[in-house]
Amino acid sequence: MESKYNRYVLIGLSLCCIALITITSITDQWLAPLRTAVGYILIPIQTGVNRVGVSVYDELTDYAKLKTALEENEQLKQQISSLIEENNRLQAEQFELERLRDLYELDQDYMQYEKTAARVIANDSGDWFQVFRVDKGSADGIQAGSNVMAGGGLVGIVTDVGAHYATVRSIIDDSSRVSAMALQSGDICIVGGDLTLYNKGRLTISQIQPDADIKDGDRIVTSNISSAFLPGILIGYAKDITLDSNQLTSSGYLIPVAEFDNLREVLIITDVKETEDPEVK
Numbered sequence: 346m347e348s349k350y351n352r353y354v355l356i357g358l359s360l361c362c363i364a365l366i367t368i369t370s371i372t373d374q375w376l377a378p379l380r381t382a383v384g385y386i387l388i389p390i391q392t393g394v395n396r397v398g399v400s401v402y403d404e405l406t407d408y409a410k411l412k413t414a415l416e417e418n419e420q421l422k423q424q425i426s427s428l429i430e431e432n433n434r435l436q437a438e439q440f441e442l443e444r445l446r447d448l449y450e451l452d453q454d455y456m457q458y459e460k461t462a463a464r465v466i467a468n469d470s471g472d473w474f475q476v477f478r479v480d481k482g483s484a485d486g487i488q489a490g491s492n493v494m495a496g497g498g499l500v501g502i503v504t505d506v507g508a509h510y511a512t513v514r515s516i517i518d519d520s521s522r523v524s525a526m527a528l529q530s531g532d533i534c535i536v537g538g539d540l541t542l543y544n545k546g547r548l549t550i551s552q553i554q555p556d557a558d559i560k561d562g563d564r565i566v567t568s569n570i571s572s573a574f575l576p577g578i579l580i581g582y583a584k585d586i587t588l589d590s591n592q593l594t595s596s597g598y599l600i601p602v603a604e605f606d607n608l609r610e611v612l613i614i615t616d617v618k619e620t621e622d623p624e625v626k
Contacts (some may be wrong), residue, residue: 367519440513450501451494451612458575458614460494461485465608474608475518481613482509490573490617496603499567499578504600511613517543517605524571525550525580528564532557534584536565536580536599546600550583560584565599573618594598 365578452460481487483506491503493513501515516523520539534557537549553559563583567574579602586597 353459360543360606386464398543404414419577420555446529451497455494455578455614458484458616460612460614461487462610463487463613464610465509470542473515473540475538475604476516477513477515477608479611479613480509482507482511484508486615487511487613488617492575492578492614492617493601493611494578495611496606497549498581498602499574500605500608502573502604505615513611515605516553516601517548523574523580524568525565526582527557527559528566528579528623530558530563532559533568534559534565536605542598543605547598548581548586548601549596550586550599553586553592553597555588555593555595557595559586559595561586561597571618574612 378572397488463481463485465474465477466480467478468474469476469478477542478492487503489503489504489506491506491511493500493515499516501513501521503511503519504514507510514521515541516536516538519536519540523536524533525536526533532554533552534550535552539547539549542548550559550565559565561583565580565583567576567578567580569576581599581601581603584598584600586595588595
């Protein structure tokens with residue numbers, strides 16, 4: 346009985362498999378045209394969607410790259426700006442160091458005089474520093490008549506002083522007159538300020554006696570007989586010395602050793618000559 350039942354089960358399973366195979370075969374044949382039609386419709390759509398997707402992806406990628414590049418560019422700009430600022434600061438410090446070194450050398454050249462360094466804080470007018478102010482005054486031992494040096498030689502004289510400032514009239518001012526002498530011979534002359542003439546980098550030398558030995562290239566310094574300036578301070582160099590029309594004196598020009606277009610720091614001699622007249626003589 347059991348053997349007969351198993352036979353029926355086996356026959357049933359076999360018939361079921363045959364039926365499934367037949368249905369699958371018929372279904373595949375019936376669905377093949379449908380799948381083909383759907384393929385014709387869906388493949389172009391899928392291709393387009395893929396292209397759009399790739400394009401959008403590429404654009405998003407490019408945007409991300411552009412954003413990153415812009416951020417990096419901004420960072421580079423900031424770095425460049427910082428480097429430029431740092432370079433300018435270093436250059437300014439280097440220039441200041443060079444100026445201070447020059448002042449130190451000038452201080453060593455005139456060790457016989459007591460001096461104090463000061464910064465120029467104001468220029469009255471014009472392109473040249475014919476009258477200017479410094480940040481040191483009577484509290485620092487400066488007084489009217491104090492001689493002022495920079496750039497290797499004489500710059501001017503203090504005419505007015507407060508507790509923490511002083512006014513300096515330079516030797517290029519039209520009213521300036523300095524009693525000077527040739528270092529080589531000791532012969533006396535007068536160095537006069539002239540703002541118009543200084544445009545050519547010159548001052549005047551006058552009242553040279555006919556027997557004096559002052560020639561081109563001679564070092565001109567403050568004289569021993571000056572009533573306002575301490576002796577031996579370099580002013581500049583003689584140039585184009587010729588006999589005057591009166592045949593009694595000679596005159597010419599002086600190339601000042603100091604520069605008066607951009608004074609930053611100066612040395613002020615605290616020792617002064619006693620004089621009743623603050624004018625330069």
